[in-house]
Amino acid sequence: METPEQIKARIEQTLPPVKLDILPNECPAGERALLVEAGRAFDVAKFLRDDAQLRLDYCSNVTGIDWPETVVKTKVKKKMLVEGAEKEVEETIETLRSGHLEVAYHLYSMALKHGPVVLKLRTENRADQTHLPSLTPLWRGAEFQEREIFDLFGVVFDGHPDLRRILMWDEFKDFPMRKDYVAPDDLEYEPTPHDEVLDAAKKHYPAEAKPEVKAEVKA
Amino acid sequence: MIDEGLKSELQKQGVYVTSLQELYNWGRANSVWPLTFGLACCAIEMMAASMARFDLARFGAEVFRPSPRQADLMIVAGTVTKKMAPLVVRLYNQMPEPKYVIAMGACAISGGPFKQGYNVLKGVDRYLPVDVSIPGCPPRPEALIHAIMTLQEKILNQKLTGPERPRHLNADVAGEYPVPAYGPHDLEPPNNPAIWQPPAIKR
Numbered sequence: 001m002e003t004p005e006q007i008k009a010r011i012e013q014t015l016p017p018v019k020l021d022i023l024p025n026e027c028p029a030g031e032r033a034l035l036v037e038a039g040r041a042f043d044v045a046k047f048l049r050d051d052a053q054l055r056l057d058y059c060s061n062v063t064g065i066d067w068p069e070t071v072v073k074t075k076v077k078k079k080m081l082v083e084g085a086e087k088e089v090e091e092t093i094e095t096l097r098s099g100h101l102e103v104a105y106h107l108y109s110m111a112l113k114h115g116p117v118v119l120k121l122r123t124e125n126r127a128d129q130t131h132l133p134s135l136t137p138l139w140r141g142a143e144f145q146e147r148e149i150f151d152l153f154g155v156v157f158d159g160h161p162d163l164r165r166i167l168m169w170d171e172f173k174d175f176p177m178r179k180d181y182v183a184p185d186d187l188e189y190e191p192t193p194h195d196e197v198l199d200a201a202k203k204h205y206p207a208e209a210k211p212e213v214k215a216e217v218k219a
Numbered sequence: 220m221i222d223e224g225l226k227s228e229l230q231k232q233g234v235y236v237t238s239l240q241e242l243y244n245w246g247r248a249n250s251v252w253p254l255t256f257g258l259a260c261c262a263i264e265m266m267a268a269s270m271a272r273f274d275l276a277r278f279g280a281e282v283f284r285p286s287p288r289q290a291d292l293m294i295v296a297g298t299v300t301k302k303m304a305p306l307v308v309r310l311y312n313q314m315p316e317p318k319y320v321i322a323m324g325a326c327a328i329s330g331g332p333f334k335q336g337y338n339v340l341k342g343v344d345r346y347l348p349v350d351v352s353i354p355g356c357p358p359r360p361e362a363l364i365h366a367i368m369t370l371q372e373k374i375l376n377q378k379l380t381g382p383e384r385p386r387h388l389n390a391d392v393a394g395e396y397p398v399p400a401y402g403p404h405d406l407e408p409p410n411n412p413a414i415w416q417p418p419a420i421k422r
Contacts, residue, residue, distance in 0.1 A: 168338065169302050173403040176337045183337040184405035188417035197335065
């Protein structure tokens with residue numbers, strides 16, 4: 001199968017102007033993904049499905065990833081003058097990465113027996129601009145998985161034939177798979193709490209049962 | 220009440236003496252019909268218990284009824300999700316009295332391995348009056364049979380009159396339990412305080 005670079009080059013040739021990126025992957029499999037701008041994602045996906053060399057006719061998996069706003073620390077080696085002599089100094093640069101929601105499609109070809117090609121789409125942010133084009137019209141198998149991502153992450157798929165919550169009830173307002181989701185506190189009865197549950201369960205402990213904090217003995 | 224010794228002596232002579240309460244409870248205890256109703260893998264063990272190898276029929280509880288109107292026993296076999304909890308309570312309300320509940324397996328008792336999940340009810344006893352709990356993940360069919368036998372014992376010891384009589388013989392006690400509503404963040408209410416209060420734990 002073609003490398004992501006080759007696919008990218010051919011898409012850019014066939015469908016200009018389209019903005020494509022190749023996302024690196026540090027895991028041992030090194031499966032890199034094609035990041036497509038949301039506006040052209042449907043055309044790119046259609047190309048991947050219908051192109052004679054690729055024929056990615058099977059969408060095996062659709063999943064969501066939540067990227068909250070975080071400070072990314074990168075270490076950069078810099079040459080600086082220290083006490084008259086030039087020395088290499090490590091410097092940490094902090095950059096604020098804006099938050100977004102990501103959706104990954106794993107595409108295979110049943111006809112040509114190759115794959116996967118990972119297609120990724122990103123929303124503008126995590127609050128109000130969470131719309132992405134639905135790829136269900138191209139791969140019918142994506143229908144329930146896109147509904148699940150809508151349910152648990154809050155990505156709104158435009159063009160989906162039946163976008164409703166699939167696992168949670170319709171009246172539910174939260175998105176449980178987002179990193180900042182806070183589950184309802186129903187930890188009144190925790191006989192053997194541990195870790196995060198212990199911290200949360202302590203709120204329900206009767207006041208007199210709280211372990212006394214021993215005053216530190218000064219040496 | 221007839222003396223136990225005299226009763227036994229009479230039996231030897233071919234005279235069988237009993238009370239209405241004993242007869243009534245004996246009949247009920249030996250025909251506990253469960254509701255055909257499974258939520259997760261515990262239901263597989265429940266099915267196995269009703270099949271030839273374990274043969275729940277020996278205890279009169281093999282007639283799994285597909286309608287709550289005909290069932291006496293609700294075996295909550297599996298994880299109760301918050302989405303499913305109102306439906307479980309509604310099914311229970313639709314069963315005629317006298318009715319009993321077995322919480323089968325760790326999930327039905329407390330949420331089990333999924334306890335920390337955002338969509339898992341931490342024990343069906345928060346909404347329903349559980350008569351017998353079976354620990355295990357999942358419990359073996361023998362454990363379910365043991366639970367049925369425990370329930371039979373409980374039924375045999377129920378009084379028909381007096382202040383300790385069960386709910387179905389007491390007109391003042393409501394037989395229905397409130398069905399929780401789907402809220403924006405959780406079920407409302409998150410438990411039924413009339414039947415469930417967090418047990419006191421010694422820390």
